[in-house]
Amino acid sequence: MNILIIGGTRGIGRELVGLLAKEAGNRIAVTGRNEDALKTIAAEYENVNCITHYLTNSDCGNSLIKKFAELHLSTVDILINIAGRLTSRDFENFDEDEARRIMEVNFFGPATVIRYIKPLMPKGSHIVNISSMGGYQGSSKYRGLSYYSASKAAIACLSECLAGEFAVSGISVNCLALGSVQTEMLAEAFPGYKAPVNAEEMAEFIADFALRGHRFFNGKILPVAMTNP
């Protein structure tokens, strides 16, 4: 299985890399900006290729495809968009640049990646987009997370739209709306808050869903939370 993980240098994505790399026959490509983290990952796993990649670059689709070709990677059976940016700030205090950066990392970047990677995805492949309970329709909304939650709602809706469009190509698209998970992102945004789930536990669920979920779901936004958030 060829698996592309967008945003696997830390947190849940990093745990996913470790879990999926353990399964014999998997060939993994992982992206992120942190070159030291990518070097460490490359040294740890023989079957993992690391790609330095910024979702905020305007040519983030082209640059990914180029690096992919250089690594002689030609197909993707599973694409997991798990990179994310969270800034907690009251709506009136957002400057335009940060608001747009959140949308780029959480929505435009993954959308561009999907557009460029789709031609490499054979029939029976699976795209898993990672959203948040904050972006799940009807969930409780939290102060400070307006742009973050809106960006996560956008990627969730895109998943539904693309499932319809890609059905003819045999590509399934699903979206997991996660509740809180104990990671650096969460700790940085909400110091002192203790999430009920850790990164490894959530990664186990996502890995299993990415490998098998498309036999049961397509075009679904699934809440993955014991509580809200």
Ligand SMILES: NC(=O)c1ccc[n+]([C@@H]2O[C@H](COP(=O)([O-])OP(=O)(O)OC[C@H]3O[C@@H](n4cnc5c(N)ncnc54)[C@H](OP(=O)(O)O)[C@@H]3O)[C@@H](O)[C@H]2O)c1
């Ligand atoms: N933790 C939670 O409570 C929670 C709850 C709901 C949803 N989620 C979602 O789950 C996903 C993983 O969360 P996490 O807590 O594991 O986050 P994290 O530890 O902050 O990891 C985020 C990943 O995104 C990558 N990334 C960030 N900005 C990027 C950019 N501009 N270009 C390319 N890559 C970028 C980071 O890599 P580099 O730093 O190397 O670029 C990192 O690998 C996110 O989408 C998040 O929104 C998390």
